[in-house]
Amino acid sequence: MKMKIWIAAIAIGTTGVAAWAHSGATGVVLERMQGMSAMGKTLKTLSPMMRGQVPYDADLVRSEADAMVGHAGEQMTRLFPEDSGGGVSKALPSVWEESEEFAALAEELKTAAEGLKLSAGNGLTAAQSTDSGSMMGGTTDGMMGGGAASTMGGGMMGSDQPMTAEMFATMPADRAFAMVAQTCSVCHQKFRKEDK
Amino acid sequence: MRGWRWIIGAGVVGGIGVVAATIAWPIGTPVLNLTLEGDVQRGSYLARSSGCIACHTNFEGGAVPLAGGAPLKTDFGTFYPPNLTTDVEHGMGDWTVEDFAKAVRQGISPDGDPYYPTFTYPFYANFTDQDIADLWAAFQTVPAVNVPAPAHEVPFPFDQRWGMKLWRAAFLTTPDTAPEADRSDAWNRGKLLVNGAAHCSACHTTRNFAGARIVAERFSGNDALPGGGKAPSIRSRDLVSEGWTIDDMAYALRSGITPSGDVFGGSMAEVVRYGTGFLSDADLNAMATYLLDNKS
Numbered sequence: 001m002k003m004k005i006w007i008a009a010i011a012i013g014t015t016g017v018a019a020w021a022h023s024g025a026t027g028v029v030l031e032r033m034q035g036m037s038a039m040g041k042t043l044k045t046l047s048p049m050m051r052g053q054v055p056y057d058a059d060l061v062r063s064e065a066d067a068m069v070g071h072a073g074e075q076m077t078r079l080f081p082e083d084s085g086g087g088v089s090k091a092l093p094s095v096w097e098e099s100e101e102f103a104a105l106a107e108e109l110k111t112a113a114e115g116l117k118l119s120a121g122n123g124l125t126a127a128q129s130t131d132s133g134s135m136m137g138g139t140t141d142g143m144m145g146g147g148a149a150s151t152m153g154g155g156m157m158g159s160d161q162p163m164t165a166e167m168f169a170t171m172p173a174d175r176a177f178a179m180v181a182q183t184c185s186v187c188h189q190k191f192r193k194e195d196k
Numbered sequence: 197m198r199g200w201r202w203i204i205g206a207g208v209v210g211g212i213g214v215v216a217a218t219i220a221w222p223i224g225t226p227v228l229n230l231t232l233e234g235d236v237q238r239g240s241y242l243a244r245s246s247g248c249i250a251c252h253t254n255f256e257g258g259a260v261p262l263a264g265g266a267p268l269k270t271d272f273g274t275f276y277p278p279n280l281t282t283d284v285e286h287g288m289g290d291w292t293v294e295d296f297a298k299a300v301r302q303g304i305s306p307d308g309d310p311y312y313p314t315f316t317y318p319f320y321a322n323f324t325d326q327d328i329a330d331l332w333a334a335f336q337t338v339p340a341v342n343v344p345a346p347a348h349e350v351p352f353p354f355d356q357r358w359g360m361k362l363w364r365a366a367f368l369t370t371p372d373t374a375p376e377a378d379r380s381d382a383w384n385r386g387k388l389l390v391n392g393a394a395h396c397s398a399c400h401t402t403r404n405f406a407g408a409r410i411v412a413e414r415f416s417g418n419d420a421l422p423g424g425g426k427a428p429s430i431r432s433r434d435l436v437s438e439g440w441t442i443d444d445m446a447y448a449l450r451s452g453i454t455p456s457g458d459v460f461g462g463s464m465a466e467v468v469r470y471g472t473g474f475l476s477d478a479d480l481n482a483m484a485t486y487l488l489d490n491k492s
Binding site for chain 1: 236240243248249261262334335337338425426447451452453455456457458459460461462463464465466468469
């Protein structure tokens with residue numbers, strides 16, 4: 001009996017702490033905030049590697065990418081049921097008003113993360129010029145370019161050629177990483193409340 | 197009984213007189229013949245830095261280059277960034293480079309009307325003649341689009357353009373882009389970009405009742421961006437206390453990824469994707485150098 005009480009107390013305490021860490025969120029709101037934080041942690045872990053600041057570790061890239069896959073696609077959208085916005089949630093109404101686009105971006109994230117995993121063995125773009133404008137497509141494609149990371153014929157929302165994970169397989173890992181971050185960015189731009 | 201009617205009558209006539217005078221009040225300085233040869237590559241790069249493409253292209257609605265941008269919803273109405281293509285009817289196809297110079301650096305249309313400050317022209321006031329020539333050359337490469345951008349939806353009295361002349365007299369400031377002798381080249385380049393083309397403080401500064409930036413609160417952030425988002429403080433003291441390094445900032449402007457692994461959302465995501473993500477490492481480093489070490 002005492003053991004059960006202890007277990008219950010710890011479970012409640014942990015959830016309480018988690019909720020406190022995420023402005024009192026509970027249920028799916030808390031779960032999805034934790035999922036987002038976990039993906040942020042992946043970016044934080046991999047960024048220095050992708051920038052050449054710490055030694056490249058393909059296995060770590062794979063495991064982190066895998067973790068991200070687990071938070072993307074339907075694993076993400078299932079945490080956004082109807083009427084779960086408002087309160088402490090940072091989800092904008094557009095999540096439900098434009099649910100198709102939201103779901104498509106969640107899927108793109110999954111594809112990009114799978115692609116990152118496939119590209120892990122390729123290492124980084126050969127370190128050449130100091131001008132790494134290539135990371136986000138820094139060349140000035142005249143006045144036309146659709147986005148700083150419009151590599152390989154687009155692949156982001158609204159462009160004609162959706163990327164498949166296999167297309168990533170020949171890419172340097174830092175390029176694939178940039179495309180993951182790009183997907184995060186497109187979604188946050190439209191679907192997340194910016195109130196910092 | 198008669199006396200007050202005279203006073204009201206005089207007031208109305210006087211008021212009409214003031215308005216008429218303001219409408220007639222010529223603004224701006226004439227632009228002399230700009231004969232410099234422009235470089236398209238440099239011009240495109242400057243257009244990216246200045247946000248021309250980001251604002252004047254509706255990426256959500258077809259993304260036709262420079263054919264007109266997504267609406268900006270403000271307290272004064274909804275503004276539609278116009279068509280800047282080479283179209284003669286609905287773009288800049290019938291403009292001269294001198295028209296362009298006056299528009300960009302002074303915020304005055306070829307007809308002599310002041311633009312609304314939703315167009316960030318105050319930041320472009322110190323562009324050199326070469327900058328203008330380069331930009332103009334780049335804009336000549338944009339395919340003509342024979343569709344006008346929608347007209348601004350601005351209610352009375354804000355739709356009275358002559359009112360902008362008063363606004364300019366009260367609030368127009370020139371940007372502080374001059375290099376400082378005791379600073380590094382990178383810092384000075386950063387200052388030029390941040391306070392000029394990149395116009396960071398346009399979003400990152402609180403505005404007053406008239407929609408003008410509050411100079412003393414430069415970089416302190418803005419809770420009321422067009423469309424409803426918020427821009428955080430980017431004052432040096434705040435960036436530093438939050439642990440940002442020059443390297444972090446340059447990387448964030450390149451990729452949208454912050455030191456905590458978050459990715460910029462809202463308007464800043466667009467800034468990176470359509471603007472700063474195109475800049476050179478040296479320039480992003482310069483901007484970061486200035487942002488982390490100016491007097492704000």
